[in-house]
Amino acid sequence: MAAPTATSGSTRRIFISTGEVSGDLQGAFLVTALRQEAADRGLDITIAGLGGPRMAQAGADLVGDTTTIGSVGIFEALPYLLPTLRLQRQAKRALLAQPPDAVVLIDYMNPNLAMGQFLRQSLPQVPITYYIAPQQWVWAFSEKDSQKLVRYSDQMLAIFPAEADYYQRFGAKVSWVGHPLLDRYPVPPDRQEARQRLGLKADQPIVTLLPASRRQEVKYLLPTIIQAAQIIQKQCPDVLFLLPVSSAELQPAFDQALAQAQLPGRLVTPTAEYQPTDAIAAADVAITKSGTANLEIALMNVPQVVAYRLNPLSARIAYYLLNFKVAYVSPVNLAVNQAIVPEFLQWEATPAALATAALDLLQNSDHRQAMLAGYATLRQTLGEPGACRRAAAKILDQILGQ
Template sequence: MNASPRVAMVAGETSGDLLAGLLLDGMQSHWPALQSFGIGGPQMARRGFEAWWPSEKLAVHGYSMEVLRRLRELLSIRKSLRSDLLKNRPDVFIGVDAPDFNLGLEADLRAAGIKTVHFVCPSIWAWRADRVEKIRRSADHVLCIFPFEPELLARHGIEATYVGHPLAGVIPMVPDRSAARAQLGLQDADEVVAILPGSRSSEIQYIAKPFFEAAALIRQARPAIKLVVPAVPALQSRIAQVAQECGLQDAVQIVAGQSHAVLAACDATLIASGTATLEAALFKRPMVIAYHMQPLSWWLMRRKQLQPWVGLPNILCGEFVVPELIQDAATPEALCAATLDWLDARRHNPSRISALEQRFTVLHESLLRNTPRLAADAIQKILAPTA
């Protein structure tokens, strides 16, 4: 085995950057002189990763014009990266999420004899089951973050390892609400709603306004409510503009990043479907999951949907433990009513909140593993020379 392997990686978006950063921690414990390069973000850069392109380049959303506008640039990046990696071959390529970008690249590299790993199994159990054949062609090994996935992949002849969900090790089993509130300048007695409209520009385009219109209605019902929005720094000014358009310029506290502090501090959250909903569940917080996208994108996605749930907490629990308001159902009035329902429960039906917290605690325990070590161990086996 190479004493100092060269690892090419591609991580898309903020969530992929976080996952890849934790994976780098595990690999560097095995190989302190590890060399890593490719496409990544700030979490990876902190571990010495050499980013040839930033991870936000891969932050696309849905289908149709949203992707088509970026398609030429994305294809150009992938072509250049493929060429560079085939000329200067890494010991292993690790695609972190971003399956639309990574699986095709992995297939080409694997066909050329380069070992390939895909970290985060594409959601073939939720939608796009047709991807399973592409995964089989593309990945020597899949690192899975949900416990049921390796058995599912094994049925299709795909080697996989369950490594736990990295967020389960980052988020405390019992979050410190008071400390988070102090960090954000909030009081213990405040009633706090976290608003998370997403980390992509297209999500802000489609969901931020209904969220803030709902927040304005919540404020009418609860004038003392504290509304806190963690924003990706690049989108902070745009989010502030939408809040101002909805008459909330002086009523919303927008903070750069700090999504974990905001979720720890809140009583309930109005949240865009995605990885953030799992984070909210791990923080044991009541939530209203919502999503809205370009109509054609929604039509195409809905045709491929295999389960009745969209939000990860509901998918993993196998039932609607929290409400989902998707597409046309995501009206400001409905979002407001569902959020107020959780706030009313905190005041008048605390057993309902306790039951949800217990359900999310069980979920947290099922996802908690030493992800960096397990993932690095799996990669070490892949890199071990064959007899």
């Protein structure tokens, strides 16, 4: 039986597949840019996909919410296998029922590899763009996955120069479009304005804690960061701690941890007056998990300390059996291949180590300035604002055969 084809009418359908909180954020940026680019071209589009509330708010029709099923690590992923498979089945049914004119895969490696394989087999006529490809260029366990990513992609849109170079070596049609967070932070926000919005004192020492966007991080990283905050508070009694809440699901754990530790602080949730990102912009220092947030913090010109912890057994398997050894894990350091921000991983991520590094940034102006200088280098490396529109233009060009 012949594969179904996309409608030939004036409305073009785009399907986006992504997961986790960071993917939802990047997906939302892309949805907005696609709608703007299509409007400029007089092109009518609809966007559906797998993502989260930000994508839905930007105008995507969600087939399923993938923001609550993300994980890092071998054992950490096990509870999410069945929910992920259910969402994949929902997405495949939707794709077969209404074949799109283009599919965009964003990060989310294993589910999107499965999606790419399905599309090649069931809807081979549908062009696939991989936007923000998995960071195989940093920690590929096997080149086979990289080869699959290239094989399933008609074009790849890279956000890091090293990412583009890596996939080109595998024969990908790849373009470097720059980093989409530059669209959000073309210039760093004003710290005092953020403090005013939050009703904070202009001169109070503020440390912002970003311990988790996944449930596993509540277990393995939140206690360590809270204990580090207790050490800081003992040495800096007038400090205030802020915890921005990116997921309502995690808010009770944050609230309980802050109360049990008896720390002077508050959770920052969205209101009409301010957003959780204001809690970062207002800070003197951030202690944060490794991830996309590191780049946001850097582009906001806030000094930071980076940490990450997994299930100890997952970490030992990765380190000793899979030989997972990389120079850096934070996107800030990866982008420039140098240590701009301190990283503390697994066994090195102790409360004392995090507190010492944060206090140093609070009290040593030379070290703060050195980090800010590194941020300036990073910003130059990430390209120019407009990445989302450049990506959107290439996706629409692909649909129109240009």
